[in-house]
Amino acid sequence: xATATPAPKVxxxxxxxxxxxxxxxxxxAGCGHNAISERIIDAMFEMGVEPERVMKMxxxxxxxxxxxxxxxxxxxxxxxHGRMPSVSTGAILANHQMMMLGVSGDGDTASIxxxxxxxxxxxxxxxxxxxxxxxxxxxxxxQFSATADIGSKxxxxxxxxxxxxxxxxxxxxxxxxxVGRSFSGDKKQLLSMLKAAIAHKGTVMLxxxxxxxxFNDHEGSTKSYKFMQENDEPINEVGFVASFxxxxxxxxxxxxYDVQMHDGSSMRLRKLHEDYDPTNKAEAVxxxxxxxxxxxxxxxxxxIDTQKPTFIDLLNLVDEPLATLPETVTRPSxxxxxxxxxxxx
Amino acid sequence: xxxxxxxxxxxxxxLSAQKRVVNDFSINVAxxxxxxxxxxxxxxxxxxxxxGVPVSGKNLFPSNIAxxxxxxxxxxxxxxxxxxxxxxxxxxxxxxxTAKQDFLNLPPGGVAIYEENLNLKQFRGxxxxxxxxxxxxxxxxxxxxxxxxxxxxxxxxxVVAQLLAIDLSxxxxxxxxxxxxxxxxxxxxxxxxxxxxxxxxxxxxxxDPYVIQRMDKTAGQIxxxxxxxxxxxxxxxxVTVVAWYPITPSTSVVEATTDLLKKLRVTxxxxxxxxxxxxEDELAAIGMVLGAGWAGARSMTATSGPGISLMAEFxxxxxxxxxxxxxxxxxxxxxxxxxxxxxxxxxxxxxxxxSHGDTKHIVLLPGSxxxxxxFGYAAFDLAExxxxxxxxxxxxxxxxxxWMSEPFQYPDKPLDRGKVLTAEDLNRLGGxxxxxxxxxxxxxxRTLPGTMHPKAAYFTRGSGHxxxxxxxxxxxxxxxxxxxxxxxxxxxxKAVPAxxxxxxxxxxxxxxxxxxxxxxxxESLDQIKKEQRLDVDYLRIRAYPFASExxxxxxxxxxxxxxxxxxxxxxxxxxxxxxxxxxxxxxxSILHYNGLPLDxxxxxxxxxxxxxx
Numbered sequence: 001x002a003t004a005t006p007a008p009k010v011x012x013x014x015x016x017x018x019x020x021x022x023x024x025x026x027x028x029a030g031c032g033h034n035a036i037s038e039r040i041i042d043a044m045f046e047m048g049v050e051p052e053r054v055m056k057m058x059x060x061x062x063x064x065x066x067x068x069x070x071x072x073x074x075x076x077x078x079x080x081h082g083r084m085p086s087v088s089t090g091a092i093l094a095n096h097q098m099m100m101l102g103v104s105g106d107g108d109t110a111s112i113x114x115x116x117x118x119x120x121x122x123x124x125x126x127x128x129x130x131x132x133x134x135x136x137x138x139x140x141x142x143q144f145s146a147t148a149d150i151g152s153k154x155x156x157x158x159x160x161x162x163x164x165x166x167x168x169x170x171x172x173x174x175x176x177x178x179v180g181r182s183f184s185g186d187k188k189q190l191l192s193m194l195k196a197a198i199a200h201k202g203t204v205m206l207x208x209x210x211x212x213x214x215f216n217d218h219e220g221s222t223k224s225y226k227f228m229q230e231n232d233e234p235i236n237e238v239g240f241v242a243s244f245x246x247x248x249x250x251x252x253x254x255x256x257y258d259v260q261m262h263d264g265s266s267m268r269l270r271k272l273h274e275d276y277d278p279t280n281k282a283e284a285v286x287x288x289x290x291x292x293x294x295x296x297x298x299x300x301x302x303x304i305d306t307q308k309p310t311f312i313d314l315l316n317l318v319d320e321p322l323a324t325l326p327e328t329v330t331r332p333s334x335x336x337x338x339x340x341x342x343x344x345x
Numbered sequence: 346x347x348x349x350x351x352x353x354x355x356x357x358x359x360l361s362a363q364k365r366v367v368n369d370f371s372i373n374v375a376x377x378x379x380x381x382x383x384x385x386x387x388x389x390x391x392x393x394x395x396x397g398v399p400v401s402g403k404n405l406f407p408s409n410i411a412x413x414x415x416x417x418x419x420x421x422x423x424x425x426x427x428x429x430x431x432x433x434x435x436x437x438x439x440x441x442x443t444a445k446q447d448f449l450n451l452p453p454g455g456v457a458i459y460e461e462n463l464n465l466k467q468f469r470g471x472x473x474x475x476x477x478x479x480x481x482x483x484x485x486x487x488x489x490x491x492x493x494x495x496x497x498x499x500x501x502x503x504v505v506a507q508l509l510a511i512d513l514s515x516x517x518x519x520x521x522x523x524x525x526x527x528x529x530x531x532x533x534x535x536x537x538x539x540x541x542x543x544x545x546x547x548x549x550x551x552x553d554p555y556v557i558q559r560m561d562k563t564a565g566q567i568x569x570x571x572x573x574x575x576x577x578x579x580x581x582x583x584v585t586v587v588a589w590y591p592i593t594p595s596t597s598v599v600e601a602t603t604d605l606l607k608k609l610r611v612t613x614x615x616x617x618x619x620x621x622x623x624x625e626d627e628l629a630a631i632g633m634v635l636g637a638g639w640a641g642a643r644s645m646t647a648t649s650g651p652g653i654s655l656m657a658e659f660x661x662x663x664x665x666x667x668x669x670x671x672x673x674x675x676x677x678x679x680x681x682x683x684x685x686x687x688x689x690x691x692x693x694x695x696x697x698x699x700s701h702g703d704t705k706h707i708v709l710l711p712g713s714x715x716x717x718x719x720f721g722y723a724a725f726d727l728a729e730x731x732x733x734x735x736x737x738x739x740x741x742x743x744x745x746x747x748w749m750s751e752p753f754q755y756p757d758k759p760l761d762r763g764k765v766l767t768a769e770d771l772n773r774l775g776g777x778x779x780x781x782x783x784x785x786x787x788x789x790x791r792t793l794p795g796t797m798h799p800k801a802a803y804f805t806r807g808s809g810h811x812x813x814x815x816x817x818x819x820x821x822x823x824x825x826x827x828x829x830x831x832x833x834x835x836x837x838x839k840a841v842p843a844x845x846x847x848x849x850x851x852x853x854x855x856x857x858x859x860x861x862x863x864x865x866x867x868e869s870l871d872q873i874k875k876e877q878r879l880d881v882d883y884l885r886i887r888a889y890p891f892a893s894e895x896x897x898x899x900x901x902x903x904x905x906x907x908x909x910x911x912x913x914x915x916x917x918x919x920x921x922x923x924x925x926x927x928x929x930x931x932x933x934s935i936l937h938y939n940g941l942p943l944d945x946x947x948x949x950x951x952x953x954x955x956x957x958x
Contacts (some may be wrong), residue, residue: 052801054792055640060378068804068816075794077639078806079632080662086629090636090644093586098640113406116632119625149868189388318616322585323641323793327760329618330583330643332609334755337581343753344567 012048012244020045022070028218032184032210033063033132037070039187040130044071045196047242049226055091055100059084059113061140063105063132064290082113085120088127089311095321096312099198100127100194107137110146112164119165121174121203123311125230128174128197128204131167131185134212135223142215145206149292150325153220167289171282177202179284179303180238183228184210189299192267194237196301199242201262202310207295235287235300237274239268259304269301351814357806366434366554368398368423372505373433375440375447376498379411382439384523384534385498386417390747391519392502392511393421393916394568397560401427401864402747403942408593408685414443421557424871427748427866430940435555437461437501456553457591467615475545475555477504480621482544484686485534486663496537505543508549509557513542543779550682567752572647574714575673576601577753578721580609581643582759584671586644588633589620590652593685594741595675598647631672635718637735638669639805641765641793643725647673650692651682653699660734662701662807664830667780668791669728673721673737675744678940688741690860691911694738697889697919703827708736708889710859712845716887717743718753720842729763731837732788739911742861742942764790768798778824779814781802795949834890841888844895848882854956855902857895859916861942862908868945869952876949886916891923899928906955908948912938 008016020041025034044054051073058064060081061137067076067126078298092100109117120129144152146210148160148168171179178200182190190208197204209228211217217224222231236257241247243264257269257278277283284303291298318325318340372389386402393400398421407413418433420426432452438444439460445468453471456833461913478494479500487496516538525529575598577840579587587606589599600623606619624630630646637644648656653674663670676692678684697708707727709720720737728735746948764784766777766853771792777800780789782894789812792801803814811822812829847867849855858866863885885897899905899920907917921929937943937953 028766050797052795052797052799073802075792075802077636077803078657078804078808079636080807083659086624086632087636087639088587089622089629090586090633090638090642091634091640091794094635094637094640094642094644095793096796115625116629119629133940172918189432240573301436314621315620316567316615316617317620318612318618321641321795322618323637323795325583325618327583330585330610331760333757336609337577337753337755340577341567344569345565345752 017045022072023068025069026037030213033066034324037183039190041070055098057088060107061108085116094323102129106133106147107146121176124202126128126310131207132210136216136291149222152222169285171205172284176205177305177308178204181207181299192240195240196267199261199263199265231297233296235273236269359607365557370555371430372435374417374437377440378413378415381495382498385502388519392516395564399425405797426868429944439441482540482824486540494852499534499537500541503538504545507542507545509558521528521682566749571714571717572597573601574717575721580605580719582722582725584643585638586642588624588630589646590627590630592649592652594745595647595649603777618888633671635663635668649677650679661704663734664704667732670725670734676740684940693915712863714748714750726761766790771798776800781812837882838890843892845885851937852880852882853903857906859886865943865945868950872949905931906933909934
């Protein structure tokens with residue numbers, strides 16, 4: 001008996017969301033990382049990104065496994081611990097027509113990888129860099145990471161007595177051009193930020209608090225679901241209208257910061273903190289520092305610069321990918337060699 | 346003056362009785378680091394070359410910006426020997442700090458040219474002395490005080506040219522090439538050369554046996570250093586991504602590569618068809634190389650020992666995830682920081698097995714600047730064909746010194762970009778398994794990011810994977826990948842440059858070596874023949890994994906001396922891992938590891954002692 005099943009909903013390039021899915025997650029049930037993978041799938045689907053145009057990059061850790069759980073039609077590179085930035089740099093130089101999405105963790109970024117992380121930011125490499133931040137090492141069973149807050153407590157009762165690295169403040173200072181923080185449990189905010197990230201040209205650094213249900217979701221943790229639900233303090237409400245969407249929203253210009261994105265989309269940041277200006281580096285860093293003293297976890301888009309040249313711009317590369325330039329372009333002629341030889345005689 | 350003249354006259358009588366020594370001696374120029382003597386040394390070297398006489402130059406310099414002593418030796422050899430010679434007969438003493446010791450080090454009958462107020466003559470009487478008022482002469486041709494330090498060096502070129510009978514026109518020609526398009530600089534420097542030359546002509550009476558006479562042994566040859574030759578190799582391989590971190594003695598590989606790319610690889614619209622990135626460290630440099638190789642670019646880095654150590658983890662990823670990339674290692678003396686400006690061959694073992702786990706790498710071992718070029722481009726073909734990092738091991742002696750060579754030949758084959766599937770291929774095949782050995786050559790097919798086909802993507806990882814690139818911890822799947830990698834490495838034996846067998850006669854004794862040991866060995870073989878009336882066979886290895894000819898060579902001899910520039914006999918050890926038990930016992934070592942380039946006498950003496958001759 002044939003029943004007509006409704007055709008699955010497709011996006012603007014005609015793909016159903018199924019084509020953006022990945023393998024089955026092997027992370028713990030309830031892990032924040034799985035929710036982030038879901039939001040990446042949603043954002044890529046809704047933006048109509050061709051999966052074959054995406055390179056998924058990661059380092060080592062629970063977070064870095066997650067590229068296996070979304071977008072199976074995209075090339076993926078799970079590299080070595082803390083070194084995603086360099087591998088990503090090489091890959092994008094080889095083919096700068098690709099979109100690059102990297103997933104790292106707080107250990108992978110703020111400890112073993114902090115050297116490469118800061119240099120990636122300086123270069124404003126065109127990529128979306130997501131930190132799935134739970135303040136703890138999962139695969140080695142529960143040691144503090146460098147983003148754990150002072151005074152937060154491990155399950156074993158150990159108290160962290162070293163200050164946290166604020167990866168957003170670091171990213172703003174060092175040159176990333178789109179810096180924000182979100183929470184894996186905030187579907188709406190994270191999805192809008194990811195869509196805006198896709199529209200941005202330059203380094204997008206998103207620190208997403210992503211609770212570890214196994215090692216860091218207890219009383220005394222500052223990276224737990226409960227703590228985030230109680231202390232999440234959005235600095236702005238992130239709205240996003242893609243270039244291909246024909247939506248006009250009325251707004252009170254005094255209350256909204258409208259950002260024209262590189263691809264013609266617009267990101268609308270409705271101010272929740274009075275007069276917060278997301279284009280002022282010094283103010284952004286000061287606001288983040290103040291929030292730490294007040295035990296608030298600020299979320300939202302802290303900093304945006306749509307004008308700064310990317311590393312690809314600075315290198316003045318040809319439009320075609322370097323990877324597939326023909327031999328006629330890359331290997332100089334026999335005459336050139338003969339001239340070089342003549343000059344050495 | 347009268348006494349001086351008298352002494353000179355006596356010496357002249359004694360020394361001129363000696364037989365003239367033509368085109369067979371070394372000149373040692375002692376200067377202060379940072380005094381700009383490089384161009385003067387280079388002009389003198391090229392002048393001897395311009396006289397048609399085989400020549401080689403070696404810079405013995407400190408790890409220092411300025412102020413410490415540095416020596417440059419130039420060897421002229423009518424027989425074409427280009428290795429270091431232990432003693433230099435002629436000293437140009439321009440560094441007051443080392444002048445006395447340098448003077449005392451001269452062999453009897455040697456020659457010293459020095460600033461006259463150093464008054465070296467008082468220290469020994471068996472050396473021909475040529476005091477020269479360098480400072481006064483410099484002041485006379487160079488009114489600008491701040492340039493005098495540089496110009497002073499050119500005075501010595503003029504003095505030496507006159508004493509050795511090098512045509513001034515040849516010096517002038519060399520100088521013109523050196524300062525092409527800078528007429529003022531040329532004028533100033535040639536003025537200094539002439540001042541030195543005229544002074545020597547008027548005031549110095551030749552009383553030593555050393556002269557340069559025209560030959561025709563350098564016609565058509567080029568002079569280049571190994572690092573520049575590697576750079577040319579990379580550029581003619583069509584390199585597109587270069588990531589590096591500066592380190593002596595490899596820095597000029599990337600500097601020369603960058604210069605060439607800027608000249609040759611910018612489109613008419615002014616866009617670059619290459620990217621050069623100075624990375625934050627060597628870990629990032631190799632990470633970028635492998636990321637670029639994964640995404641399909643021809644990528645390279647250049648480094649030296651400490652950088653190789655830092656690249657260990659990534660090299661294992663490159664091996665296991667099967668990523669192409671080329672790493673030039675210009676070896677210097679270790680361990681640790683070691684002697685950054687001294688040569689060595691002590692990175693061989695650590696490079697061959699760089700990284701933890703069962704990792705091994707293809708290593709190319711050029712033994713001349715020509716091979717720096719040829720292996721430089723071949724490395725990229727091998728890296729993409731075998732989908733693995735390929736190391737090119739040179740050393741400071743080859744990399745930073747000037748060498749004569751036949752001109753380089755244009756590659757006779759198109760680029761080999763290896764096994765890459767396109768979207769059309771995937772349409773035809775319906776899909777692929779990244780690490781499956783479908784052709785029996787132990788090499789899987791890969792796709793590049795950006796291949797517009799739903800089945801093009803695969804997951805690259807350094808963790809355990811099966812032949813479909815899926816994560817695995819299954820014993821049989823893991824072992825199957827490891828076995829295939831071993832087969833792939835075996836297959837590389839036939840693809841890498843074969844050894845060169847220079848002599849394989851009836852001798853029971855053979856020499857085996859690689860890289861810069863070659864220059865000294867060839868001279869040593871002649872010494873052994875002449876002094877011991879003994880023929881020794883010789884095979885030069887040019888790559889790891891070892892080709893079967895190497896095993897045959899060992900089999901054909903009773904005793905095989907492995908000559909190398911490290912303490913622990915690393916090449917001998919690597920060979921022993923490969924050889925059969927009855928071959929292993931034939932291996933003996935002749936080792937040299939004091940940081941100086943290997944010389945023939947060290948080999949000959951070591952051999953004579955070990956043979957009990």
